[in-house]
Amino acid sequence: xxDSTPILxxxxxxxxxxxxxxxxxxxxxxxxxxxxxxxxxxxxASGSGKSTLLHLLGLLDAPDIGRILxxxxxxxxxxxxxxxxxxxxTFGFIFQFYHLLPELNALENxxxxxxxxxxxxxxxxxxxxxxxxxxxLLERVGLSHRLKHRPREMSGGELQRAAIARALIxxxxxxxxxxxTGNLDEQNGTHIMQLLRELNRQEGVTIVMLTHNLDLIADxxxxxxxxxGLVETExxxxxxxxxxxxxxxxxx
Amino acid sequence: MYKVLLxxxxxxxxxxxxxxxxxxxxxxxxxxxxxxxxxxxxxxLRERLHDLCSDVLIEAASLEGFGDPNGKxxxxxxxxxxxxxIAAMTPTLETFAMIQFxxxxxxxxxKPIRLIGVEPEGRAAIGxxxxxxxxxxxxxxxxxxxxxxxxQRYEWRLRALMQPAIPQAKIxxxxxxxxxSVPQPVAPTPSTVKIPRGAIVGNLIASFRLEDEKxxxxxxxxxxxxxxxxIYITTVSGAKLAPVNxxxxxxxxxxxxxSEYDSNCVFVPLDYLQHLRTMEGRVTxxxxxxxxxxxxxxxxxxxxxxxxxxxxxxxIVTWEDKQGAIxxxxxxxxxxxxxxxxxxxxxxxxxxxxxxxMIVAEKTRDIGVLKALGASNGGVMKIFVSYGFLLGLIGTLxxxxxxxxxxxxxxxxxxxxxxxxxxxxxxxxxxxxDKIPTDIQAGMVLLxxxxxxxxxxxxxxxxxxxxxxxxxxxxxxxx
Numbered sequence: 001x002x003d004s005t006p007i008l009x010x011x012x013x014x015x016x017x018x019x020x021x022x023x024x025x026x027x028x029x030x031x032x033x034x035x036x037x038x039x040x041x042x043x044x045a046s047g048s049g050k051s052t053l054l055h056l057l058g059l060l061d062a063p064d065i066g067r068i069l070x071x072x073x074x075x076x077x078x079x080x081x082x083x084x085x086x087x088x089x090t091f092g093f094i095f096q097f098y099h100l101l102p103e104l105n106a107l108e109n110x111x112x113x114x115x116x117x118x119x120x121x122x123x124x125x126x127x128x129x130x131x132x133x134x135x136x137l138l139e140r141v142g143l144s145h146r147l148k149h150r151p152r153e154m155s156g157g158e159l160q161r162a163a164i165a166r167a168l169i170x171x172x173x174x175x176x177x178x179x180x181t182g183n184l185d186e187q188n189g190t191h192i193m194q195l196l197r198e199l200n201r202q203e204g205v206t207i208v209m210l211t212h213n214l215d216l217i218a219d220x221x222x223x224x225x226x227x228x229g230l231v232e233t234e235x236x237x238x239x240x241x242x243x244x245x246x247x248x249x250x251x252x
Numbered sequence: 253m254y255k256v257l258l259x260x261x262x263x264x265x266x267x268x269x270x271x272x273x274x275x276x277x278x279x280x281x282x283x284x285x286x287x288x289x290x291x292x293x294x295x296x297l298r299e300r301l302h303d304l305c306s307d308v309l310i311e312a313a314s315l316e317g318f319g320d321p322n323g324k325x326x327x328x329x330x331x332x333x334x335x336x337x338i339a340a341m342t343p344t345l346e347t348f349a350m351i352q353f354x355x356x357x358x359x360x361x362x363k364p365i366r367l368i369g370v371e372p373e374g375r376a377a378i379g380x381x382x383x384x385x386x387x388x389x390x391x392x393x394x395x396x397x398x399x400x401x402x403x404q405r406y407e408w409r410l411r412a413l414m415q416p417a418i419p420q421a422k423i424x425x426x427x428x429x430x431x432x433s434v435p436q437p438v439a440p441t442p443s444t445v446k447i448p449r450g451a452i453v454g455n456l457i458a459s460f461r462l463e464d465e466k467x468x469x470x471x472x473x474x475x476x477x478x479x480x481x482x483i484y485i486t487t488v489s490g491a492k493l494a495p496v497n498x499x500x501x502x503x504x505x506x507x508x509x510x511s512e513y514d515s516n517c518v519f520v521p522l523d524y525l526q527h528l529r530t531m532e533g534r535v536t537x538x539x540x541x542x543x544x545x546x547x548x549x550x551x552x553x554x555x556x557x558x559x560x561x562x563x564x565x566x567x568i569v570t571w572e573d574k575q576g577a578i579x580x581x582x583x584x585x586x587x588x589x590x591x592x593x594x595x596x597x598x599x600x601x602x603x604x605x606x607x608x609x610m611i612v613a614e615k616t617r618d619i620g621v622l623k624a625l626g627a628s629n630g631g632v633m634k635i636f637v638s639y640g641f642l643l644g645l646i647g648t649l650x651x652x653x654x655x656x657x658x659x660x661x662x663x664x665x666x667x668x669x670x671x672x673x674x675x676x677x678x679x680x681x682x683x684x685x686d687k688i689p690t691d692i693q694a695g696m697v698l699l700x701x702x703x704x705x706x707x708x709x710x711x712x713x714x715x716x717x718x719x720x721x722x723x724x725x726x727x728x729x730x731x
Contacts, residue, residue, distance in 0.1 A: 060728075112625055
């Protein structure tokens with residue numbers, strides 16, 4: 001029997017930013033549940049707080065009030081080292097502007113999270129296997145001919161595909177995508193969405209995607225609208241879990 | 253691994269970091285060259301000072317000197333605590349005097365000098381004597397004996413002075429450098445000329461230096477006193493300080509390349525000076541050389557127990573005590589110079605701080621990405637500290653190579669600079685060295701290397717900490 005505990009959930013999230021004497025309350029009590037294998041789109045206009053929500057879910061920032069739970073366990077108050085490990089191994093990030101490291105080539109960028117994961121000594125034992133996996137991932141995203149290319153030598157679409165491969169290298173449980181097609185043309189955007197759908201449908205990767213493009217939400221299992229720091233509507237979770245392959249066994 | 257990879261890539265792609273490498277390189281090279289030259293001067297000076305001064309000295313506190321030097325030396329030889337330690341001993345008599353001699357143009361020159369009476373063989377055994385002589389260089393038995401050529405020259409000169417018809421001006425021809433230009437005297441009558449005793453004169457008393465007109469930086473010695481030329485020395489007698497004088501003939505030159513000695517010292521036979529000063533049996537010092545230089549202090553302390561504790565008229569010192577002021581001045585100068593020069597590397601460190609701050613600002617978004625991928629604050633900090641270490645190491649290695657090469661070729665570089673700028677950088681006339689002395693010490697080079705790398709690392713810590721504690725979200729949004 002599958003566990004119905006959300007893989008990732010947020011309870012009453014509040015977040016305020018301060019600029020000099022001015023306070024800007026970005027999130028004003030957001031509740032969110034993400035179930036394993038779901039493809040969730042979070043819609044919202046600029047300034048609605050969707051990026052802040054994603055950053056909090058991915059432990060890039062801490063909420064002022066509220067909790068973030070992973071498989072029922074609170075993670076927002078963990079020690080820094082544990083949060084770093086969760087970002088490295090459990091979550092995968094895909095950014096609007098790709099954010100590949102310019103000094104590294106495509107393969108090295110893909111391997112970066114793995115290099116962060118292993119110590120120097122352990123990496124020497126793992127490097128061949130990891131290199132193979134990196135090359136497989138780049139092949140998976142159609143970039144096997146770009147292994148040695150630096151980011152400045154690649155197009156926007158290729159960069160985003162490399163970023164997706166990077167996000168997958170450590171076999172994350174959850175992919176957090178911040179407007180992954182926001183900086184791409186329609187054709188490349190379509191390819192990226194196709195890739196994400198395949199990852200979700202075929203490999204059961206849980207995806208939380210931010211977008212303001214209504215055309216991209218068609219294949220989402222759920223669409224959550226954010227407005228002024230609050231969830232406007234959240235349809236009840238109804239996607240049958242049994243039709244999706246479990247990525248990993250649920251934690252007890 | 254990502255730290256190593258990123259560090260290496262930053263090194264290869266961030267040309268701004270070349271400025272850090274160059275500043276460290278220049279600082280290290282400068283320190284090595286300056287230290288090597290200072291140490292070279294210091295070493296050479298130490299060697300010269302040690303050469304010129306015996307290991308241990310028993311000095312009289314007064315110009316009247318002390319008596320029974322042979323008895324004292326015998327006592328030293330027989331002392332069981334000093335057995336096997338003493339290499340040689342010799343008595344000397346030193347006093348102040350005035351020297352007078354004729355320049356080739358007939359002008360009488362008068363100069364103050366240090367008049368030193370020595371037993372030449374004994375003084376040579378002490379060391380720092382015969383190796384500085386021009387004609388009797390390194391002989392174990394130098395002497396004050398006047399050679400036949402010198403005697404002949406003196407006789408010619410004397411008889412020429414006795415020729416009334418010859419005007420004074422023609423006695424000393426324009427070309428004073430060669431004896432051949434002196435007009436031939438008439439055939440001498442059977443000789444009744446009394447030949448004075450020989451004296452060894454400081455090179456700078458007997459000559460002066462002029463720069464070669466055709467070759468800048470090259471100096472030649474022009475002699476005004478030749479072997480056989482007379483000098484007139486006036487000093488004071490021992491008891492009543494009454495003036496006494498006599499004439500001597502130049503037999504050799506003393507060239508230690510220390511102007512203090514070469515322009516002041518005149519050596520004469522000890523026994524004759526004792527007689528001249530009515531100080532028979534008395535000397536002003538006993539010079540002692542020891543077999544192992546490290547025993548000098550031990551020997552000095554033992555001699556103090558044997559002599560000066562019983563008599564305040566004796567001063568017993570090692571050569572380092574005697575030259576202490578000069579040696580200490582050199583060390584202080586060297587220490588201050590090192591501090592000042594290390595400030596150069598400190599300035600390079602501030603350069604690293606500024607450049608690293610710029611690099612961290614430039615890399616802010618990448619730091620945000622690294623943190624998003626799970627890199628820890630410590631990991632990010634290590635990237636930049638390692639980067640600083642690498643820059644420091646490369647700058648240090650290149651700087652060391654450059655510094656060593658410059659030091660090895662310092663004379664060629666100096667000549668090239670002098671020619672290019674038209675300015676004499678190393679005046680050989682002033683320093684009396686033909687070459688700039690250098691001494692590269694491995695310990696010094698290692699210390700400079702460690703210091704430079706440490707400064708590079710220390711000054712990279714602050715920017716590294718700033719990078720480490722960047723907020724990931726703010727870093728990702730940085731433009």
